[in-house]
Amino acid sequence: GADAIPETPVITPGREVYRRGDTLTLTVTASKKGYAAKLTRTMTVGHEEGGEAARLCDTLVEWFSECSEKVKAWSPTLELFDMLREKLNPLGGARVSRVIGHGIGLELVEPPSITPNSKELLPEGAVITLQPKLLVKSSTILSIGDTYAVERDGLVKLSRIDYIL
Secondary structure, eight states, X not given: OGGGSOSSOOOOOOOOOOOXXXXXXXXXXXXXXXXXXXXXXXXXXXXXXXXXXXXHHHHHHHHHHHHXXXXXXXXXXXXXXXXXXXXXXXXXXXXXXXXXXXXOSSSSSEEEEEOTTOOOBOOTTOEEEEOOEEEETTTEEEEOBEEEEEETTEEEEOOOSOSOO
């Protein structure tokens, strides 16, 4: 269960030297009273104002906001996937991971899975993580993710950490 998640971060230093424009993805998992939580952020070394990575990250942030407002308890999980595709289509070039989220609770990964073929509904009171990964230029992966409570009136973000670092 979530109790197996270490309370002390495990950080392994590498030897790679990062250059301006390189992307780094940070994923943090946590456990509180036996329940798991997760968040993911992608950062770019240096500031790439208006670059492709910045545009895609801004688009993901808009998607999270729209999901919070439009997706409510008992919505089909497929709705989340369809909303993401609709947001990304005008930008072209980015491929979306097959799984963009899942339930989270006593285990780090629980039902429902949020995939393009999912037929599940989001039950009221469930906790999910939304974490789409976008493959850009065949080698760069962008990902922003967070944990949400599914409520009658929408999704509620459970962390207080900004989407863009």
